Amino acid sequence: MKKKKIGVYICHCGGNISDYVDVEKVRQAVEGEDIVFLAKTTMFACSDANQREMVNDIEANGLTSVVVASCSPKLHLLTFRNVTQRANLNKYTYVHANIREQASWAHSDNKIGATEKAIHLVKAAIAKANYAEALETNKVKALKSVAVIGAGVAGMKAAISLSNKECEVVLIEKEPFVGGRVSQWDSLSTTTETGKEIVNRLYNDLITRENITICTNSEVISNKGSVGNFTLKIKKTPRYISTSFHPEDLKKAIEVCPVEVPDEFNFRLTPRKAIYKNYPGEYPQTPVIDLKNCTRCGACEKVCPAVNFSEEEDIIEISVGSVLMATGFDPYTPAYGEFGYATSENVITLPQFKRLIDEQSDTLVYKGKAIQNIAYIYCVGSRQAKGDNTYCSRNCCTSTIHAALTAKNKFPDINNFHFNRGLRTYGKQEILYADSLRSGDIYLQSYEDGLPTVTIEGKKTIVKINDILTNGKEIEVEADLVVLVTGMVPRADNKVGTLFKLPKGRDKFYNEIHMKLRPVETVIDGVTIAGACQGPKNIAESVNSALSAATKSYSIISKGELESEPLVATIDPDRCTWCGACEAACPFDAIMKSEKEGKIIAAINNAVCKGCGMCAPVCEPDAINVTACSSTEIMSMIDALV
Amino acid sequence: MGEINRMSAKILVFSTEKISDPAIDMAGLMKLHYPPTVYTISIPCSSGIKPSWILHAFEKGFDGVFIAADGSDCVYGETCTEKTGALVGKTHELMKSNNIDPARLRMAAICSVCSEPFVKQIRSFNEYLLKTLHA
Ligand SMILES: Cc1cc2nc3c(=O)[nH]c(=O)nc-3n(C[C@H](O)[C@H](O)[C@H](O)COP(=O)(O)OP(=O)(O)OC[C@H]3O[C@@H](n4cnc5c(N)ncnc54)[C@H](O)[C@@H]3O)c2cc1C
Ligand code: SF4
Ligand code: SF4
Numbered sequence: 001m002k003k004k005k006i007g008v009y010i011c012h013c014g015g016n017i018s019d020y021v022d023v024e025k026v027r028q029a030v031e032g033e034d035i036v037f038l039a040k041t042t043m044f045a046c047s048d049a050n051q052r053e054m055v056n057d058i059e060a061n062g063l064t065s066v067v068v069a070s071c072s073p074k075l076h077l078l079t080f081r082n083v084t085q086r087a088n089l090n091k092y093t094y095v096h097a098n099i100r101e102q103a104s105w106a107h108s109d110n111k112i113g114a115t116e117k118a119i120h121l122v123k124a125a126i127a128k129a130n131y132a133e134a135l136e137t138n139k140v141k142a143l144k145s146v147a148v149i150g151a152g153v154a155g156m157k158a159a160i161s162l163s164n165k166e167c168e169v170v171l172i173e174k175e176p177f178v179g180g181r182v183s184q185w186d187s188l189s190t191t192t193e194t195g196k197e198i199v200n201r202l203y204n205d206l207i208t209r210e211n212i213t214i215c216t217n218s219e220v221i222s223n224k225g226s227v228g229n230f231t232l233k234i235k236k237t238p239r240y241i242s243t244s245f246h247p248e249d250l251k252k253a254i255e256v257c258p259v260e261v262p263d264e265f266n267f268r269l270t271p272r273k274a275i276y277k278n279y280p281g282e283y284p285q286t287p288v289i290d291l292k293n294c295t296r297c298g299a300c301e302k303v304c305p306a307v308n309f310s311e312e313e314d315i316i317e318i319s320v321g322s323v324l325m326a327t328g329f330d331p332y333t334p335a336y337g338e339f340g341y342a343t344s345e346n347v348i349t350l351p352q353f354k355r356l357i358d359e360q361s362d363t364l365v366y367k368g369k370a371i372q373n374i375a376y377i378y379c380v381g382s383r384q385a386k387g388d389n390t391y392c393s394r395n396c397c398t399s400t401i402h403a404a405l406t407a408k409n410k411f412p413d414i415n416n417f418h419f420n421r422g423l424r425t426y427g428k429q430e431i432l433y434a435d436s437l438r439s440g441d442i443y444l445q446s447y448e449d450g451l452p453t454v455t456i457e458g459k460k461t462i463v464k465i466n467d468i469l470t471n472g473k474e475i476e477v478e479a480d481l482v483v484l485v486t487g488m489v490p491r492a493d494n495k496v497g498t499l500f501k502l503p504k505g506r507d508k509f510y511n512e513i514h515m516k517l518r519p520v521e522t523v524i525d526g527v528t529i530a531g532a533c534q535g536p537k538n539i540a541e542s543v544n545s546a547l548s549a550a551t552k553s554y555s556i557i558s559k560g561e562l563e564s565e566p567l568v569a570t571i572d573p574d575r576c577t578w579c580g581a582c583e584a585a586c587p588f589d590a591i592m593k594s595e596k597e598g599k600i601i602a603a604i605n606n607a608v609c610k611g612c613g614m615c616a617p618v619c620e621p622d623a624i625n626v627t628a629c630s631s632t633e634i635m636s637m638i639d640a641l642v
Numbered sequence: 643m644g645e646i647n648r649m650s651a652k653i654l655v656f657s658t659e660k661i662s663d664p665a666i667d668m669a670g671l672m673k674l675h676y677p678p679t680v681y682t683i684s685i686p687c688s689s690g691i692k693p694s695w696i697l698h699a700f701e702k703g704f705d706g707v708f709i710a711a712d713g714s715d716c717v718y719g720e721t722c723t724e725k726t727g728a729l730v731g732k733t734h735e736l737m738k739s740n741n742i743d744p745a746r747l748r749m750a751a752i753c754s755v756c757s758e759p760f761v762k763q764i765r766s767f768n769e770y771l772l773k774t775l776h777a
Contacts, residue, residue, distance in 0.1 A: 072667045073684075101670035102682060113650075113678030120681060226717050501715055501754045503664055506672060523664040523754060567686065587719040612718035613690020617729045622694065629685055634695050638654065641681045642702045 005037040006129050007063045008122065009054065011045035011070035013100055020104040022115045026069065029119040035130055037061055045070045046517075051083050058087035065089075065129040069097040069122045074523050075514050090134030092566070092628065097125035123640040131633045135566040138606060142228035142557040143321035146550075147172060149220060149496060152180020153539055154531025154546040155326035156202040161550035162324075163209045165558070170318055171206070172234060176217045176288035177278060178203055180328050181532075182539060184265060184351070186358035189402035190428060190540075196281060198539070203283040216284060221315070223323075223499050227526025228562045231319045238311035240289040241275075245306035250287055253300035253307060261293045266359070267331075267352040275300050275307075321557035322526045324549050325510065327496060329532040332381030332389070332486040339377050339484055340454035346461040347454065347482040349380075350400060357407045364411040366481055372413055375463040375479035376400050377452055378420040382487030385448040391507045393487025393536040398429040400485045401436045408439055416441040417477045419452040419465055445469050454482055488536040500527055509535040520549040528553045567611035567627045569604050575623035576601040582615035582624060591615060650677030651705040651771035653764065656691050657682045660717050662710035662752040662760070669757035676764045680708075687718050688749075689725035693733040696747060697740065705771045706746045710760060713751025723751070743774060 010026050012018035023041045031039035038057060042050045045068050057063060066089070068080045073096040081091035099118040107114035145168035148155045156178065159171045177183070179199035186194045193201075206212055215234060222233040241250070254273050263272035265279075272278075274294040277287040289300070289307070301307045331351045334341035341347050345367055348356070356366060364371040378400065382393040397420070404416040418441060425433045437443075444467040446452060452465040464476040490508045497510060502522055505511035510529045513521045520528045530549035531542040556562070569582075569590070578600045583591045588610055594603035602623075616624040625631060657663050663684055669676070685691065688711040696707045709730065716722030726749065734744040748767050752760050 072663075074664065074667065098667070101667035103670075103678070105673055106670035107675060107678040108673055109675045110678055117678045117681065124681070124683070501661070503668060503755045511668075523660070525660070585725065587721055610686075610718060612687040613685065614687065614718065614722070614725055616690050617692045617725075617732075622692070626686065626690060629690070631692060631694065634683060634685075634692075635698050637683055638695065638699050638702055638704075641654065641683075642652070642699075642704065 002064075004035040004064045004130050005062060006035050006065045006067060006126060007054070007057050007061070008036055008039040008067045008126065009045050009050070009069070010039070010041045010099070010122065011068065012041065012043045013071060013104075014044065017070070017100050017104040020108045020111050020114045021099060021118045022111070025115055026099075026118050026122055030122050030126060033123070033126055036126060037063060046076050046079055051079075054080075054083050055087040058084065058089055063089065065093045065095065065132050067095045067097060067122065067125045067129050069099045069118065069125065071100040072098050072102075075517065092135040093129070093132045095125045095129040095132055097121045120641050124637040127636040127640040128633050130636065131630070132628070135627065137563040138566050138568070139561045140228055140564045142560055142562045143319055144168065144557055144560055145170070145320040146322045146324055146553045146557070147220070147230070147232055147318065147320045148324045148326060150174075150180065150326035150328055150531070150533070151178040151214070151216070152326060152328045152531060152542070153182045153198065153202065154328070154542040155180070155324070156199075156206060157543045158324050158326060158530050158546040158550040159212050160202065160205055160209070161547050162554055163212050165550075165554045167211065167554055167557070168320075169212045170320065171212060171214045172218050172220060173214070173216045174219050176239060177282050177284065178214070178216060179283070183278070183282065185354055187402070187406045188539070189398050189432060196279065200281060200283065214284075217288065220496055220499060225319070227556060228321050229319055230321070230323055230526065231317060232323075234316050234318065236314040236316065238313060239286055240291065240307060240309055240311050241286050242306045242308050243286050245286065245304065249304035249306065253304035254287070256299040256303055258297060258299060259293055259295060261290075266355045267349065269352055269355055270359075322528065322553040323500065324528050324530060324553045325496070325500070325502065325533055326530045326546060326549075327491055327533045329488040329509075329536070330491050332393075332489045334380055334484055334486060339380060339452075340456065340461065340482060341484060344454065344456050344461055344482070346480065347484060349484050349486045350396060350403065351486065353481075353483045354399075354403050357403065357410060361410070364407065364414060369480065371411075371480045373415050373417065373477060373479050374404070374407070374481045374483060375417045375419060375477050376404060376483045376485055377454070377463070378418065378485045380484040380486050381489065383421060383448065389487065389489065389507070391536070392424060394424065395536055395538045396485045396487050397424045398432060398538070400483070401425065401432050401441075404441060405432065405436055405439060408441075417463070417479070418443045419463060420445050421448065443469065444475055488532060491533070500524055502527065502529070505535075507535060509533065520545055520552050526553075526556055565611065567629070568606050568609040569611065569613065569615055569624050569626050571602050571604060572623040572625070573597075573599065573601050575621045577621055578602060579620065581618045581620070585615045585618045587612070587614060649772065650679045651768050651775065652703065653677070653680045653706045653708055653767060653771070654699045654704045655680060655682040655708045655710055655764075656688065657684055657710040657752070658688055658712050659684050659686055661712045661715050661754050662756070664754040665752050665756045665760050666710065668755070669761050672757055674757060674761045676761050677768050680764055680768075687716060687722060688712050689716070689718075689722045689729065691726075691729055693729060693736055696733050697736060700737070700742055700746065705775050706748065706767055708764065708767055709747070709749040710752040711749050713753065715751075715753045745770065745774070
């Protein structure tokens, strides 16, 4: 083996690494190694300047391998492989050491320990680089189709964007109707279009496209395979109503249905029937029977021939190259008694308030009482000092001010009092705040340690605050209605996330690989995320991320083939005795019996082998190694780690 | 090694690129601390670990070896659990015949979001190793 000339770069990552790991000490510890030609520290290894320096170093010194010790390989393995490629060095000669997630951050409580560990990790990477060989990538077929899960604005917009790219799209929506949360909002901030109009516009576009299949009332129940070829099983629940129906008959069927359940679309403010549609213009146009609550009394069947209880659940199987997750969010549900929630009948949430003002005209009435003073309590379930949701839900300040203004325009007699924690109407949304001030809305503010209180005194609901804008003065408002400005939380039903093993962040929303550099990709290859399932977003932000995720999902599969790592099993013909154990162990049938120079041995089909290595431990004569993961490499890493 | 580290055992973790690596990375991101003498080697799949690697680690001075197994999440198929179990069983036998306490090799399924379970497992393994080897 020709002696290696390795270049080692140790990253500060601003201070993310160097605040806990003494990077200079790491550099000194490895620079003397026989095969290390140069060892440098760098403020940001991924910066353009450093990448250029690496290319120069490789070319000027004829380096044969490069090691970068920085963040997780999930973030920058590809970046640095590309750097070596730009310097005409085979990218598989690059080796990555993770000294951020697995040293500086994991051991931020112990700087000496973190530094020692980083030294060992870099030495192990150098040991591996000593054996790293130049390799050529394999190609595998990628299906040019994407499953978009969730038909809210994010999912619908992503599907349209993918359809423009000549890609087959299957849009899967769990609910009977499309649109997600936006269909629940009428008036919207920063646009004159209503939520329902936006949803209808998107749907009307979707249905004209031949390469989009829309599955409503459908859920993914299993997932097999990997990037390029995922096989999904989808369970389709019937609507129990045929698509050719007479509208008058259906109207009658809804009227005669004796079942009433709280209407989740109206956030339980009103009841709905077991046979229903959330609003008249809703898509798809066919209503649905909610069999969980239907008593099968048969009343609807009698007046409407389109009702068909014999429809059966269907399981379909689809294969796609990539999956785009757009399952959205749930509004936060306050705890029992939180600011009087559920204990006072004058306390509701922001989503309920939006439904209330959208549904009413002339005078604002709640529970039979005309409403004049409205107190909005901000940041309920967000920015919690005691609680898990420490994040800001971003959208609710704007939505509240917008809803308060909408209410005032519609019901001029009301007075709005905003009990806030410092407003976050960023960007153009600030204009709304200015409008609200001009309209006479009153703003009272506190910090997290002096939250407002809601007390019930007889029939009165009193909201009190020590207002920091008036030097901590105690101010109270007798409110006819208290609106809790509830933020966004991850969907309570996360079965689909578990199915795809999508990692969640500290806020429990789905986590991207890198907030700034890879904002729509996940660590699960081929699965991207869009919209509010990733964290609180308004519509514009949800659509932005949807377009970005659609482009990313498409770019993965657009060539119809994927480059797969050339990491395959290899057989040592001298050791192999053809016992067949490896053939039986391989889950992909990549091993077969063959003859080489008169000897019967095992042979690997490189196009099929995935490099999992399942065959290696079963081989008694130890004839199998996986590229880049051979016994020599692993054992030399172990030697370096001790 | 620094004073502060004397109280932790040397543990080699075999972790998998797609499944348990993200969990271990996220443990770091969430600053869930565990002993700094825990080192990870990434491999494609836990069912590809050779018993000889594990024995090599003990021979070279590791106190314990922890396999962060793919379990039923393995991207290479459902036989992974059974095969990883088999190689652990085989290694335990080899350890016994070499007079190594088989409990110094542990395995647990660590999925891509199992950061907390990973840290819990490692801390308890560390305690076991300190008690049995360094008491
Ligand atoms: C009170 C309130 C007021 C708001 N007002 C405004 C405003 O005025 N202006 C503005 O820009 N934004 C507003 N927003 C934000 C807006 O609602 C979101 O930006 C938007 O809903 C995000 O769209 P989405 O598609 O990501 O998620 P969602 O709207 O939540 O849609 C997700 C879709 O995925 C489906 N789904 C979930 N799980 C599955 C599954 N397992 N399988 C299949 N499908 C699934 C859901 O049924 C749903 O249809 C407001 C939010 C709130 C809470
Ligand atoms: S957007 Fe406003 S109300 Fe919502 S959590 Fe952030 S600061 Fe609070
Ligand atoms: S298990 Fe080993 S000896 Fe047996 S056929 Fe496969 S490579 Fe040859």
